[in-house]
Amino acid sequence: MPKKILIIGTGGTISSIDTGEGLSSSLPVEEILYFCTDQLKDLDFQADIRDIINIDSTLIQPEDWIKIAEEIELEYPQYDGFVILHGTDTLAYTASMLSFMLRNPAKPIVFTGSMIPAPIEHSDAINNVADSIRFAVDGCPGVFVAFNHKVIRAPRASKIASEDIDAFASVNEPPVALITSRDIKYNKKMIKTTDMPFSVDTLMDNNVFVLKIFPGLEPSFVEPIIANKNISGIVVESYGAGGLPYRGRNLLDVLANVAHKIPVVLTSQVVYDGVNLKTYEVGLRAHNAGVISARDMTKEATITKLMWLLGHTRDIERIRKFFEISLAGEVSPAEKAT
DSSP states (O other), X not given: OOEEEEEEEXXXXXXXXXXXXXXXXXXXXXXXXXTTHHHXXXXXXXEEEEEOOOOOGGGOOHHHHHHHHHHHHHHGGGOSEEEEEOOSTTHHHHHHHHHHHEESOSSEEEEEOOSSOTTSTTOTHHHHHHHHHHHHHHTXXXXXXXXXXXXXXXXXXXXXXXXXXXXXXXXXXXXXXXXXXXXXXXXXXXXXXXXSOOEEOOOOOOOEEEEEOOTTOOHHHHHHHHTOTTOOEEEEEESTTOOXXXXXXXXXXXXXXXXXXXXXXXXXXXXXXXXXXXXXXXXXXXHHTTOEEOTTOOHHHHHHHHHHHHTTOOOHHHHHHHHTSOSXXXXXXXXXXX
16 A cells, blocks of 8 residues: 655745746645656655645744644644655754654654755755655654755754755764665664654744854843843853853853843854863853753754743753753763763
8 A cells, every 4th residue: 555645835945936036935845746756656655735835944933833743743643654845944943843842753754845946957856855755655753854865863954055955964963864766775773763652742932042152242232132031041052062251251140140040051153063061161160150051952953942841841950951861862862972
């Protein structure tokens, strides 16, 4: 019996056409699939289609994450796998959040997109869509990003190029699989299964502020922002292995003063290896001030995990403990994390 796959369209470059005023999302999924006919002709599957939104992914909002999650929840019993077509700019955020919202999936849920619109000659959309459907038909459980013949665990995916078709990296762990023209080569160590029942939990609080540290950042600029009572949590993008500046311009004290009121999570501006607050004196000071380490999580997963946790608790110590454990494969075990 052919596998039933639901393909959900949300727009992005993959569905764009040139309007004369720049690329604009408008193609439905049905037309995108037309371009993939040759690549999929030998695959035994049945595809259904849902175009739930069709927008540039720059315009994606947290409400859209909920809409995608609820669509999967509604259709989950009827399908063997899901493919979500999405713009690349915010794909890693959406995929990360869905990995937290969709608890214990026993079926493949695969995000993909393209760097070149589907109608344009030599578009990467053809391979990316075909790979995603092939992977969904194969049945590996979990939430993933499939791009340029790589399959990445969703909360480990990060966009690292704005034009190159190899636009996504698997950060701080190997890809789950590589897809060739003949087969899918799995990294079996990366495959996780569960006996827990599937559920959907869309509770979140997106009132998170992201602060990027740079030399010369004045504390007086930061203080009135983080004093805003509507901010539920802060993510700080620091340097390297992590730390907060205190010489000349004392951001350490500014953030220490708020870290006992709301969670302050420290991530890194560099892509690989992550935060280790026990390496340098500046990191130890931040740790002692009550800052939470994101360890080797991506920036996208750090932000969305904090949003999702804040939807369930405001207890800083509980949030700290949840940042020490993996909910969806987003962080390495403590003894392996940097």
